[in-house]
Amino acid sequence: MTTPATHADLWPAPTVTGPVAATVTLPGSKSLTNRALVLAALADGPSVVRRALRSRDTLLMAQALTALGARVDTSGDDWAVTPLDGSVAGDRAEVDCGLAGTVMRFVPPVAGLVRGEVAFDGDEHMRKRPVGEILAALGGLGMRIDDTDGALPFTVHGDGAVPGGTVVIDASASSQFVSALLLAGARFDAGVDVRHDGKPIPSLPHIEMTIAMLRDRGVAVDDGDADRWAVAPGPVAAYDEAIEPDLSNAAPFLALAAVSGGSVTVRDWPEATTQAGDALRDLLARMGCTVERTAEGLRVTGPAEGWRGLHGLDADLHDVGELAPAVAALCALARTPSHLTGIAHIRGHETDRLAALAAELGALGADVTEHPDGLTLRPAALTGGVFHTYADHRMAHAAVIVGAAVPGVLVENVATTSKTFPDFAGFWAGLL
Numbered sequence: 001m002t003t004p005a006t007h008a009d010l011w012p013a014p015t016v017t018g019p020v021a022a023t024v025t026l027p028g029s030k031s032l033t034n035r036a037l038v039l040a041a042l043a044d045g046p047s048v049v050r051r052a053l054r055s056r057d058t059l060l061m062a063q064a065l066t067a068l069g070a071r072v073d074t075s076g077d078d079w080a081v082t083p084l085d086g087s088v089a090g091d092r093a094e095v096d097c098g099l100a101g102t103v104m105r106f107v108p109p110v111a112g113l114v115r116g117e118v119a120f121d122g123d124e125h126m127r128k129r130p131v132g133e134i135l136a137a138l139g140g141l142g143m144r145i146d147d148t149d150g151a152l153p154f155t156v157h158g159d160g161a162v163p164g165g166t167v168v169i170d171a172s173a174s175s176q177f178v179s180a181l182l183l184a185g186a187r188f189d190a191g192v193d194v195r196h197d198g199k200p201i202p203s204l205p206h207i208e209m210t211i212a213m214l215r216d217r218g219v220a221v222d223d224g225d226a227d228r229w230a231v232a233p234g235p236v237a238a239y240d241e242a243i244e245p246d247l248s249n250a251a252p253f254l255a256l257a258a259v260s261g262g263s264v265t266v267r268d269w270p271e272a273t274t275q276a277g278d279a280l281r282d283l284l285a286r287m288g289c290t291v292e293r294t295a296e297g298l299r300v301t302g303p304a305e306g307w308r309g310l311h312g313l314d315a316d317l318h319d320v321g322e323l324a325p326a327v328a329a330l331c332a333l334a335r336t337p338s339h340l341t342g343i344a345h346i347r348g349h350e351t352d353r354l355a356a357l358a359a360e361l362g363a364l365g366a367d368v369t370e371h372p373d374g375l376t377l378r379p380a381a382l383t384g385g386v387f388h389t390y391a392d393h394r395m396a397h398a399a400v401i402v403g404a405a406v407p408g409v410l411v412e413n414v415a416t417t418s419k420t421f422p423d424f425a426g427f428w429a430g431l432l
């Protein structure tokens with residue numbers, strides 16, 4: 001399995017010299033692209049995923065589904081997908097999850113629906129991210145999985161069919177456990193009836209996204225009761241879908257408006273969306289930015305004094321934890337204190353993000369306190385220095401946001417942004 005080489009390189013984050021005025025077209029959503037690919041592989045005919053995100057996570061998903069017997073043509077911007085043909089390619093397939101939660105959680109249920117052995121592994125840190133709960137659930141639904149410790153690596157023995165039925169899981173570590181079961185559930189013999197028993201599930205908009213995409217493809221989903229989702233057995237219709245821009249990856253770009261006191265417009269911001277990143281409109285407004293929809297998209301204008309004018313934020317980010325690194329970076333620059341809560345689960349993301357943010361923002365002089373489920377940040381003068389990214393794309397986003405305000409921030413392994421954004425550093429530097 002590929003473990004990307006560790007990059008010792010340090011990238012000097014560009015610092016703003018005045019208000020930035022920019023209009024940007026951002027690459028497609030990771031979450032939408034990877035769901036569209038899975039559903040296309042399970043569909044009853046060929047599908048097209050238009051304006052697919054081309055990044056490490058989505059190419060790993062395309063490779064995984066190809067190993068399972070689908071065909072994904074990633075040569076252009078619109079990816080044509082021919083569904084699974086029933087057996088894995090070769091005697092035994094290997095799936096590299098990289099550091100993609102969506103690959104590690106969404107693909108195993110699909111592997112049960114084809115015949116053959118499928119071995120899953122990923123980056124070193126991926127072996128620490130939670131997956132045991134979903135593997136146990138799949139066992140309860142009739143799948144055969146060799147798994148010694150509830151973590152990568154593991155092997156799925158696909159029988160070409162999954163009995164399905166009712167299952168109780170604790171999805172408090174990740175909403176992706178629920179999404180994974182729902183995405184493939186219509187193709188299980190009895191469908192799937194998932195009940196959650198545990199602390200509140202994080203990132204609920206991502207479950208809404210899963211349900212909306214299933215319904216678009218004619219799948220019946222009953223979500224009438226809290227903490228329960230039932231997917232009726234039946235076909236998944238082939239579908240032609242255009243992927244929205246990634247609104248969570250819009251965070252650093254909109255933050256650039258906030259930091260520089262300029263205006264950044266993200267083109268094609270959807271009127272209605274299930275993406276968690278849509279919450280940026282409210283969060284940035286609460287920090288003192290002006291947020292407007294324009295004919296082109298969404299425009300954010302920072303306070304006239306730039307980052308010196310930003311208000312701190314009291315926010316429960318439980319639903320939108322993937323925004324926490326960028327938001328924490330802005331809070332570290334703000335002129336009043338911030339309390340970010342409800343995000344214990346982001347300790348299980350690409351790295352322990354609470355520990356990493358506390359360490360790296362703290363190393364630059366931020367007054368930051370780490371709590372079991374969040375961060376408190378108080379105003380402090382920041383200085384330059386090395387910002388480690390822990391192979392986490394969103395830690396790199398946090399680093400460049402601080403670096404836009406504070407000279408001398410050196411971002412370690414900025415290339416880790418390729419998880420969800422091609423040539424992020426080049427794109428970013430082009431704006432400053």
Ligand SMILES: O=C(O)C1=C[C@@H](OP(=O)(O)O)[C@@H](O)[C@H](O)C1
Nearest residue numbers: 031174175176202203206321322
């Ligand atoms: O289903 C998805 O596409 C995602 C769900 C969320 O995961 P968690 O529920 O683990 O936070 C989110 O943070 C992640 O970036 C993408």
Ligand SMILES: C=C(OP(=O)(O)O)C(=O)O
Nearest residue numbers: 099100101102322349350
């Ligand atoms: C948590 C994230 O990713 P993943 O899909 O790997 O869980 C993220 O992108 O912030």
